[in-house]
Amino acid sequence: MIGLSIIVATYNRSAYLLRTLDSLARQTLSPERFEIVVVDNNSTDDTPAVCEAFAEAHPELRLRRVMEPSQGISFARNRGIAESRGACIVFIDDDEEAGVRWAESYFRFFDEHPGFDAAGGAVVPVYEAPLPRWYSHYIEKMITGVMDMGPRIVPFRGKRYPGVGNSGFRRSLFDRFGNFDTALGRSGTNPMGGEEKDFAARLRAGGVRYYYIPDAEIYHITPAYKLSETYFARLSRMIGVSERVRTRNEGSASYARRLFAEAVKWGGTLVLSAGYLLRLRPRKALYLLRMRRNITCGLLTGR
Structure with a gap:
């Protein structure tokens, strides 16, 4: 049985996507325990060829690429949910690399805590250019989603929640609370957000708590253009x-x-x-x- 479905929504980032897939190929969790669903959201670059070549080079991985014609990350993530087969669904973005224990950490969390349904992990920024003088911790959080809540599994307090780009859910939550709101979220090069906050608010209203998993660590690649005014x-x-x-x-x-x-x-x-x-x-x-x-x-x- 597939324990985890890893969903990667992507749009015209084939070089970064390859780094994401490389990191997923290095996971300590057995490939039999997870699948990778790459949701291509109308990419015009060589994303299809990159996915095909990677799948051929890694036959041990259950890797599929599916198309989502409606533009927007919420549409893409919802398509990934529909296409996935795992009991638990984990998201990683196409500009992130997973730590080697990332998938295993989510798998063990859901396996060992049957009463916990939602989780998120640490986010470490990786910068491809020098930081500008005006950059501060508060702006870093806005741009990169940096997160470090310590070395132990702990609940998120108050209205705090993890970014979907490093989060995991039992499939049953989407049946209970619906999918991501397609009126919100990034679309193409438009950096609109809100879909994560909307979904987290629905879970919170339903009594669901997020938990922080320190070993579910991702590295968020931040290119030079994201450090521009x-x-x-x-x-x-x-x-x-x-x-x-x-x-x-x-x-x-x-x-x-x-x-x-x-x-x-x-x-x-x-x-x-x-x-x-x-x-x-x-x-x-x-x-x-x-x-x-x-x-x-x-x-x-x-x-």
Whole structure:
């Protein structure tokens, strides 16, 4: 029986995808325990050839490539769920490399904790260019999803949740709570988000808790363009847009609460920026304020 279905949604990143697949081929978990479903979301590069060549070079792996014609990561992940056969479903993105114990850590977690249904692991950024002077921990979290919650399995507290790019779920959760909202999430080169937060909120409302698995570690490859001011501005703006779409879909009360939360976040941002100024790091302070401004503008205007 297949224990894990590993889903990799991909779009025009064949070189990075190959690194992802290479890391999956090095897993300590026996290949009999998992399958790999690559969901090609209309790639125009050599992704099909890369997948075919990799499958031929690794006949021990259960690797399939399926097509999803509707553009967007939520469509692609939902297609992966439909195509998968495992009792548990684990996601990794096409710009990430899995640590060698990644799949085994998820497999053992679900096998040894029958009452736990959702989990996420550590995220370590790998930079392909020098960091800009304005880069801070808070901007790093926005761009890379960096996560380290220590050496033990622990529950995520409050409203915190892992990014889907390193997360695992029992299949039954999708039957109970539905799939990812296709009105949200990255589409092509548009960095809109919100689908992860929306899904996590549904699980939380249903009493499901996420657990952190420290050994389920991935390395998030961050290319130079993601360290540019242009990408920073667009990503932060689209965070606000996705929050507007997500909360307005839930109703006017949800949107009003999010506006109030944004006002509170402004208070925190001002305090953090003042701290950078006191430490003579004015560019970090400035870009933290710009991040908050961009998110607020997206939240208010939807663009």
